[in-house]
Amino acid sequence: MEASIDIDEYRKIVGDEVIRSIFSKASLLAHKHILHINSTYQGGGVAEILNSIIPLMNDVGIFTGWRILFGSPDFFRITKKFHNGLQGAPLHITEIKKRTYTQTNEAFAKFTHINHDLIFVHDPQPLPLIKYYRKRQPWIWQCHIDISNPNQELWDFLKTFILRYDLVIVSHEKYRKPNLPIPQRVISPSIDPLTTKNIEISTETIKRLLQKFKIPTDKPIIAQISRFDKWKDPEGVIDVYETVSKKVDCRLVLLGNLATDDPEGLEVYKRLERIVQKTNFIHLILEDNQALVNALQRIASVVIQKSIKEGFGLTVTEALWKSKPVVASNVGGIPLQVIDGETGFLLEPGDISGFADRIITLLKNPTLASQLGNAGKLHIKNNFLITRHILDYLNLQIELLN
Numbered sequence: 453m454e455a456s457i458d459i460d461e462y463r464k465i466v467g468d469e470v471i472r473s474i475f476s477k478a479s480l481l482a483h484k485h486i487l488h489i490n491s492t493y494q495g496g497g498v499a500e501i502l503n504s505i506i507p508l509m510n511d512v513g514i515f516t517g518w519r520i521l522f523g524s525p526d527f528f529r530i531t532k533k534f535h536n537g538l539q540g541a542p543l544h545i546t547e548i549k550k551r552t553y554t555q556t557n558e559a560f561a562k563f564t565h566i567n568h569d570l571i572f573v574h575d576p577q578p579l580p581l582i583k584y585y586r587k588r589q590p591w592i593w594q595c596h597i598d599i600s601n602p603n604q605e606l607w608d609f610l611k612t613f614i615l616r617y618d619l620v621i622v623s624h625e626k627y628r629k630p631n632l633p634i635p636q637r638v639i640s641p642s643i644d645p646l647t648t649k650n651i652e653i654s655t656e657t658i659k660r661l662l663q664k665f666k667i668p669t670d671k672p673i674i675a676q677i678s679r680f681d682k683w684k685d686p687e688g689v690i691d692v693y694e695t696v697s698k699k700v701d702c703r704l705v706l707l708g709n710l711a712t713d714d715p716e717g718l719e720v721y722k723r724l725e726r727i728v729q730k731t732n733f734i735h736l737i738l739e740d741n742q743a744l745v746n747a748l749q750r751i752a753s754v755v756i757q758k759s760i761k762e763g764f765g766l767t768v769t770e771a772l773w774k775s776k777p778v779v780a781s782n783v784g785g786i787p788l789q790v791i792d793g794e795t796g797f798l799l800e801p802g803d804i805s806g807f808a809d810r811i812i813t814l815l816k817n818p819t820l821a822s823q824l825g826n827a828g829k830l831h832i833k834n835n836f837l838i839t840r841h842i843l844d845y846l847n848l849q850i851e852l853l854n
């Protein structure tokens with residue numbers, strides 16, 4: 453993802469004071485070893501964030517490592533079911549599923565030696581690891597999913613691991629678990645303005661990329677950029693587009709990738725392929741291309757995010773950072789970013805005609821669109837850039853280690 457590895461480069465975006473504060477806090481943690489564990493290098497928001505945070509933490513002098521839990525396709529099929537179950541989907545938990553889940557973690561622990569001062573475990577896949585180590589340091593479970601209404605049987609099972617941790621981090625106040633007898637913190641996610649995906653690019657570069665992927669720029673573009681996942685409701689986006697295109701001539705681009713820890717993605721993509729074959733002006737693109745995400749977020753007249761559930765929604769952050777008005781579902785972390793009528797519009801996920809109305813309004817009113825987009829960029833700058841995230845982690849690390 454080609455993140456910057458030099459914290460000084462962020463000075464021009466966030467100013468001297470933020471960078472000075474990062475250095476001063478980091479100096480209190482010199483010689484500490486921190487470890488992050490998750491289950492994919494690529495695909496999805498967590499990998500995105502770690503890709504930036506890990507090199508920058510090292511740049512400011514904290515030895516920060518990153519390890520990936522290995523798992524079989526079977527393991528990831530099960531953990532995807534758990535992911536869905538944590539978001540409230542029905543789930544049949546069998547002994548075999550539990551065994552595959554715990555045994556994969558146990559096997560990984562056998563050959564992955566941990567000697568660090570502090571451990572961050574991200575999301576449910578590596579959650580059981582803690583059980584298979586002699587614990588000598590604080591362990592933090594950071595859950596990036598909306599766990600406000602999980603499948604109860606699954607939650608009871610996962611709690612047997614969660615209770616072993618020293619701290620739980622969630623990404624929204626709404627996700628705190630009132631009955632969990634463990635300290636809980638909220639740390640919002642962030643984006644890195646200097647990655648290939650977010651850095652400013654010229655109009656020529658944008659045009660060249662769009663041409664390469666055969667996206668014409670003859671009509672306004674509406675875009676949703678998301679992993680192919682039913683929770684992102686790409687079929688609902690097509691329904692919205694069908695309504696919009698009756699009133700305003702435009703194109704829809706659905707750009708997505710697959711995450712290595714999500715086996716359902718390809719099925720979702722294939723279904724969309726069949727639907728899109730019967731339509732005009734809908735472009736379905738399966739690519740893992742950071743520069744293309746950047747170009748599309750910049751060329752789009754409106755970015756849509758029609759998720760049914762959304763932990764935070766970095767795609768929303770990225771679009772707002774590019775001064776795009778975002779029309780999105782009022783779920784999960786999205787309302788922290790899209791303030792209705794100020795930085796975009798919020799709707800209930802099922803409200804197809806509401807989505808269509810707002811998009812039509814924006815397509816017909818470019819002044820309003822750029823007003824909302826500019827307010828969006830400022831909101832992201834003040835709250836959701838990587839430098840703020842680094843400060844949150846530094847504060848927590850100081851608290852737990854000094």
Ligand code: UDP
Nearest residue numbers: 496497500677678679707708709765766767
């Ligand atoms: N993403 C990407 N290419 C794609 C689709 C998504 O690089 O084709 C990135 C997207 O830009 C964002 C991340 O994957 O940085 C998705 O994070 P988000 O929080 O929106 O959703 P998640 O996938 O974690 O549910």
